[in-house]
Amino acid sequence: MNRIFNNPDFVVEDAVRGYLKAHPDILAATENARVLRRPLAPQKDKVGIVTGGGSGHEPAFLGYVGDGMVDAVAVGEIFSSPSAKAFHDAFVAADGGRGVACLYGNYAGDNMNVKLAVKQAAKHDLTVKTVVANDDVPSAPKDEIKKRRGVAGEILMWKVGGARADEGADLDEVIASAQKAIDATRSIGIGLSPCTIPAVGKPNFSIEDGHMEVGIGHHGEPGVAVMPIKPANEIADLMLDHILPDLPFEKDDDVALLVSGLGATPIMELYILYDRLAEVLQARGMNTRHLFIGNYFTSLEMQGVTLTMMRLDSELDRLLSAPARSLGLTRI
Amino acid sequence: MNRIFNNPDFVVEDAVRGYLKAHPDILAATENARVLRRPLAPQKDKVGIVTGGGSGHEPAFLGYVGDGMVDAVAVGEIFSSPSAKAFHDAFVAADGGRGVACLYGNYAGDNMNVKLAVKQAAKHDLTVKTVVANDDVPSAPKDEIKKRRGVAGEILMWKVGGARADEGADLDEVIASAQKAIDATRSIGIGLSPCTIPAVGKPNFSIEDGHMEVGIGHHGEPGVAVMPIKPANEIADLMLDHILPDLPFEKDDDVALLVSGLGATPIMELYILYDRLAEVLQARGMNTRHLFIGNYFTSLEMQGVTLTMMRLDSELDRLLSAPARSLGLTRI
Amino acid sequence: MTASIAIKDAGGLVVELIEAINANRGWLSEIDGAIGDGDHGINMSKGFTAAGAKLGDPLPSLPDALNTLSETLIEDLGGSMGPLYGYLFSSMADELEGQERLDAEVFAKMMHAAFEGVKEIGSADVGDKTLLDALYPATEAFDEAWRSGKDFAESLDTMSAAAEKGRDATVDMVAKVGRASRLGERSRGVLDAGATSCCLILQTLAKGIKQRMQG
Amino acid sequence: MTASIAIKDAGGLVVELIEAINANRGWLSEIDGAIGDGDHGINMSKGFTAAGAKLGDPLPSLPDALNTLSETLIEDLGGSMGPLYGYLFSSMADELEGQERLDAEVFAKMMHAAFEGVKEIGSADVGDKTLLDALYPATEAFDEAWRSGKDFAESLDTMSAAAEKGRDATVDMVAKVGRASRLGERSRGVLDAGATSCCLILQTLAKGIKQRMQG
Ligand SMILES: Nc1ncnc2c1ncn2[C@@H]1O[C@H](COP(=O)(O)OP(=O)(O)O)[C@@H](O)[C@H]1O
Ligand SMILES: Nc1ncnc2c1ncn2[C@@H]1O[C@H](COP(=O)(O)OP(=O)(O)O)[C@@H](O)[C@H]1O
Ligand SMILES: [Mg+2]
Ligand SMILES: [Mg+2]
Ligand SMILES: [Mg+2]
Ligand SMILES: [Mg+2]
Secondary structure, three states, rough: OOOOOOHHHHHHHHHHHHHHHHHOOOOOEEOOOEEEEEEOOOOOOOOOOEEEEEEEEOOOHHHHEOOOOEEEEEEEEEEEOHHHHHHHHHHHHHOOOOOEEEEEEEHHHHHHHHHHHHHHHHOOOEEEEEEEEOOOOHOOHHHHHHHOOOOOHHHHHHHEEEEEHHEEEEEEEHHHHHHHHHHHHEEEEEEOOOOOOOOOOEOOOOOOOEEEEOOOOOOOOOOEEEEEEHHHHHHHHHHHHHOOOOOOOOOOOOEEEEEEEEEEHHHHHHHHHHHHHHHHHHOOOOOOOOOOOOOOOOOOOOOOOOEEEEEEOOHHHHHHHHEEEOOOOOOO | OOOOOOOOOHHHHHHHHHHHHOOOOOEEEEEOEEEEEEOOOOOOOOOOEEEEEEEOOOOOOOOHHHEOOOEEEEEEOOOOOOOOOOOOOHHHHHHHOOEEEEEEEOOOHHHHHHHHHHHHHOOOEEEEEEEEEEEEEHHHHHHHHHHHHOOOOOHHHHHHHHHHHHHHOOOHHHHHHHHHHHHEEEEEEEEEEOOOOOOOOOEOOOOOOOEEOOOOOOOOOOOEEEEEOOOHHHHHHHHHHOOOOEEEEOOEEEEEEEEEEEEOOOOHHHHHHHHHHHHHHHOOOOOOEEEEEEEEOOOOOOOEEEEEEEEOHHHHHHHHHOEEOOOOOOEE | OOOOOEHHHHOHHHHHHHHHHHHEEEEEEHHHHHHOOOOOHHHHHHHHHHHHHHHHOOOOOOOOHHHHHHOOOOOOOOHHHHHHHHHHHHHHHHHHHHOOOHHHHHHHHHHHHHHHHHHHHOOOOOOOOOOOOHHHHHHHHHHHHHOOOOHHHHHHHHHHHHHHHHHHHHOOOOOOOHHHHHHHHOOOOOHHHHHHHHHHHHHHHHHHHHHHHHH | OOOOEEEEHOOHHHHHHHHHHHHHHHHHHHHHHHOOOOOOHHHHHHHHHHHHHHOOOOOOHHHHHHHHHHHHHHHHHOOOOOHHHHHHHHHHHHOOOOEEEEEEEHHHHHHHHHHHOOOOOOOOOOOOOHHHHHHHHHHHHHHHHHHHOOOOOHHHHHHHHHHHHHHHHHHOOOOOOOHHHHHHHHHHOOHHHHHHHHHHHHHHHHHHHHHHOOO
């Protein structure tokens, strides 16, 4: 394992300290070392947006704290939910008096910790409502859609929720828009190599050389199939075959597209993939109105890629277009 | 090799096509498939800024085409100089009538091809002047400074040159500012794992597990020492030990800092490193006025990191602050 | 041998739990690596070690020590283990409230409370290949042994054996919750990490209580 | 056996060069991998193959074929090989201008011109562990063999042997230019990739010329 860290048990602490030193204009500390906030948060009379999750997915989650995005974030260990207290303290850091929308991903740990944190907040009359992202198509069949994991679709959900809150919407309206966003979003990941948590010191799973895992999760959760690597164009087709029929996405749909590397995939390969995705979507009569290509939601140094698509209505389109400024996503 | 491509001999073609489809607002095609330009280029009465280099370093080089940055770029094969014709055609694409500044990195192939291209351009009365970046400290001793490679310092040179051209400066002034920029810049890379060119199909060199190569080049060119990996803090110290005395950087200097991953290094590790860099620079009384952390100049899926520092005077400070908009670097 | 121990002197049981977890850190992660993400030992070790640093000297009473452990897990650890083991230990501590001695009756209640606590927060069922699959048979076995006339120490031995049998039975189960559940049939054939740590915890508790009864 | 070949029928020599490069693509990259970046075979193969596609049918004359190869390398290939081999082949073609037959005199001039062309654009010296270290001894050896009374074919054989000796001598050299030069002493002990491809090219030319003389 050839990696850069000091004490493997404190990589998160060390990295958070670096983030705070590097970006004082975007990230501010709170009393809880595992909670960061926008310098402007809590913003009076705006619904607070909170998220949180395990580390190792940078720029997710803390990189989406910013204007028009997330107000406060709870930071977990590598690939592990933040504590209930961290979520709770993030709620407090984000609350401007109109309640807090906690928009997070569907993982057992996050579910439990958020549940405890929301209970705790209620004791202090802080209203928190939640939307749990479940955009990862291969993680469960459609009739068990509530079991699906949340992946890079969360970013679009935060963008929508953050923009809606900026418009002055109340908590229920923000929650409704964020829920609509994730309900209209589908993702799939392809894994090409595993990753190593520094404290573990060895890869968290294995993929045979020359093979790819279709439907892999952000922590290496197994996918639906392992097969010899196909050419980029066929990988693109395969990914679309999984997500297009699931929503379904159809002719004349306006869509947002997010292609994210999992960490170690060369950026040029994302563009090789996009070249085909664009071709197919155009041939199918879909209209890509928002496009994000890069390392938006990673898994340490895993190789692979995720594709996320959202079907837009005029509201989602408007909210995705609204200005935002965070480390991971900026709209001017 | 678990990677995403179609024909390994056409990864550059396929990726360039993807870039053009993805970012029509930032990148425009030219008649030469290996030359991209800003949609606004050639801009009348502005000195044109051109760069070029091998592919596999994304977002370098094409990701720095944009307003306030580079007007046209010549795109080479993976890790291989663009052809003389590509450089020449990029000059033509960038020329708004006041000449072209070709700001590129010191590699044998680039030197030869630029030399041929400049000759060719002169035949058509197109004046091209060059600055060749040589910021990579470990690549040659100080008394052979002209032999040093150009690495991520090129990005800061493009930013300075692009901003100066935007101010309406003439060719000699742009060249002088870009030269000043690179003369005030020092870099060093640490390599932790090799990378694989798809068409080669196996790693381009090897680093023993648990070891790091100090002073490694962007194509895996050997560094000055291979040693067991040190903790992040010691890596930071070691990097500073190489570059601070070389310029030298001193107390009360205003500096710009760029920490770039080589492709597969998790972003959080760059921040772990930065945490220490910031501490040392502050202790030494230096003032970091511009900071860039991320995958700014990569080497496919290599693991490792480069550190680049520029000592600022008021002109360089002003030019780095000027607005810019490109895929790799945006300043509002 | 007395059939109970003094609660206020038994805070050391938590120290022994911490030691047991740290000693098995690598093994627990390895088990988690087969069908999970390979961090169970790290998670547990980090949480338990952090709690250890807060126990203080002299050691607090058993319920205070359990509560310190629980709070540290819930507040600082996160993950799944924070809430799950946090609830497990606070539920145990709750049953010690108002007690001076830990005897078989109290221990039986602690086990039931622990089981209910984990079940409530985690919404998993027995058979889902989780730590419940060590906890539940252990709870039942202790009850039955005690009711059938075995003494406290013998009942603890029966419980330890049942925990181990429960743990080993997870090999044949298909995971229904947690990360491993996405594997479906492919999750069969290996131990569950949480059941393994739970078995370890229960056996360490049993051993520590028995030692204190002898002392 | 005649001591010259008809230039206008000899465009096939370039086809043979392309075939030789493609057949050795992997080997050339492997050599480059030891102290360079492992792409020499890929670079050469891509450039030469692209030129092959432009040669047309029927094949052009030797100088036209060499110029097509040169232009393709310079215009399309890039890297170091584009300019270096581009100049090498255009310099050779220049010496064929106005000639009808390629004999030993003309070939000697081609070799000298090739050497000067590569030296000019690359600014490397003999002994720097580059393709010059195959090209220079080959040029000298051909000259000397011809001057000492050997016939064209024998002189070509002498040249081929010298190119190979020059190539092998790069093993003991320390690279002074190109990527490998950063290795310093560590660049000693292995072949230079460019010298290897250059030797291959010269030997393929020699063999092709000899065959045409027999035919
Ligand atoms: N809902 C649940 N109820 C009980 N135990 C659970 C539940 N979800 C997961 N577990 C247990 O957690 C263990 C994994 O723990 P750990 O690896 O520390 O967390 P994570 O899965 O977040 O990496 C599993 O082996 C399983 O026993
Ligand atoms: N200045 C030069 N003059 C002559 N030959 C050179 C020069 N620079 C490099 N070479 C040759 O180029 C070869 C490497 O070619 P190649 O691998 O295709 O290019 P790159 O180094 O750009 O990857 C070296 O082995 C050497 O023989
Ligand atoms: Mg985990
Ligand atoms: Mg090369
Ligand atoms: Mg785990
Ligand atoms: Mg090479």
